[in-house]
Amino acid sequence: MLSNIVGIIVVFISFGFIIFIHELGHFIMARRVGIKVHEFALGFGPKIWSKKSEKDGILYALRLFPFGGFVSMEGEDETKPADPNDFQNFQNKTNWQKIKVIAAGPLMNYLMAVVLFLFVGFVFGVGEMYLKPKVGNVLPDTPAQKIGLQAGDIIKRINAVPIEDAMQMISLIHESPGKEIKIVIDRNGHTFEKTAIPMEREIPYSEDAGFGKAVKIIEKDSKKFAVIGALGFQPDTKSLDIRFNRVGPGTVVLDTLDKTVKFSLSPFLAVAMMVQGKIGSKEVVEGSSGPVGIGQMFFEMYNKGIPALIFFLAIINVLIGVFNLIPFPALDGSRIAFIAIAWIRRKDFAPEKEGLVHAIGFWVLMLLVLFFTYNDIIRLIKGIKFF
Numbered sequence: 001m002l003s004n005i006v007g008i009i010v011v012f013i014s015f016g017f018i019i020f021i022h023e024l025g026h027f028i029m030a031r032r033v034g035i036k037v038h039e040f041a042l043g044f045g046p047k048i049w050s051k052k053s054e055k056d057g058i059l060y061a062l063r064l065f066p067f068g069g070f071v072s073m074e075g076e077d078e079t080k081p082a083d084p085n086d087f088q089n090f091q092n093k094t095n096w097q098k099i100k101v102i103a104a105g106p107l108m109n110y111l112m113a114v115v116l117f118l119f120v121g122f123v124f125g126v127g128e129m130y131l132k133p134k135v136g137n138v139l140p141d142t143p144a145q146k147i148g149l150q151a152g153d154i155i156k157r158i159n160a161v162p163i164e165d166a167m168q169m170i171s172l173i174h175e176s177p178g179k180e181i182k183i184v185i186d187r188n189g190h191t192f193e194k195t196a197i198p199m200e201r202e203i204p205y206s207e208d209a210g211f212g213k214a215v216k217i218i219e220k221d222s223k224k225f226a227v228i229g230a231l232g233f234q235p236d237t238k239s240l241d242i243r244f245n246r247v248g249p250g251t252v253v254l255d256t257l258d259k260t261v262k263f264s265l266s267p268f269l270a271v272a273m274m275v276q277g278k279i280g281s282k283e284v285v286e287g288s289s290g291p292v293g294i295g296q297m298f299f300e301m302y303n304k305g306i307p308a309l310i311f312f313l314a315i316i317n318v319l320i321g322v323f324n325l326i327p328f329p330a331l332d333g334s335r336i337a338f339i340a341i342a343w344i345r346r347k348d349f350a351p352e353k354e355g356l357v358h359a360i361g362f363w364v365l366m367l368l369v370l371f372f373t374y375n376d377i378i379r380l381i382k383g384i385k386f387f
Helices: 002-032 095-123 166-174 249-275 281-286 291-304 306-325 332-345 351-382
Strands: 037-052 059-073 126-131 135-138 154-158 181-187 190-196 199-204 216-220 223-230 233-235 240-245
Touching: 002 037, 002 059, 002 095, 002 291, 002 306, 095 126, 095 249, 095 306, 095 332, 126 166, 126 249, 126 306, 154 166, 166 223, 166 233, 240 291, 240 306, 249 306, 291 306, 291 351, 306 332, 332 351
Parallel strands: none
Antiparallel strands: 037 059, 126 240, 135 233, 154 181, 181 190, 199 223, 216 223
């Protein structure tokens, strides 16, 4: 019970930390270029705590709903032209200064992600997300069905080789077409052994395909095919976990850069795969989460330990950074786009029209948040975990 309470507190602290880092970026840059800041707030809605600085008049506040925050700047969302003599007004700053203030939030999330990835890498080892060797869907009339494999079974050993992850499991099965293999299975804590003979399957040959060692290569219509083994089940693609591997300092740095780039590109790759028909919109929706789902992930990471929690915090910082840079109305990326276009055409957009676009975008985002929150709650009710 106490552990659950602490876990929930950790979830809120994690959300607050990410929001604080993002808004701190806006805040620091706004002060740096001389924009008057009225309020620095974590959360939305009614204030539950606030304190006004006597030195500069800035109101620091905690608000009721913790999933967000803002830095209220002089003239940022005004629909009327600013007084040209008000040098602390956002509207009177140069386009480059405006872009720096808006971009500073997402870039601060990126900076924090890099710091956290490096910290985890140097202290605990580089983090790696992987699929557990867990059985998902079992296909009918296959060796897997004949030996009684069930969804949720965990493959512990194949031919006395301990199985660490799904890729190793798949590789060993692929290497054994038509050969008898012994499989140690864990089902709800009960361990038993089964013997199976993987059926032969032909796949397009590629040296880096990751299908394991092919027993033989055949040619059909001038095309090469590898003959691999298959038991007839699919791994559980939702059984993710995290592990940490000790490596040298140089590898930690390179791994940090690699992960930052890959997680930045991941939302766009998912959309591209959906457009190409490689995955369906259903899979994209099921793989996405709102605040409740992300909170659930933080809770699960807390239960896995501090390294996993910090590693996941770094990932979410990257995703928050790239999400906010998307040029969708109400997001930082859209505000940057408006400023950049106005800069190129040498004419500012009418503040009331730009404000309307951002207002519409905000409510569209709120509807999406509600949609994903509904899915998150259904997932919680069903007891479905992410990791």
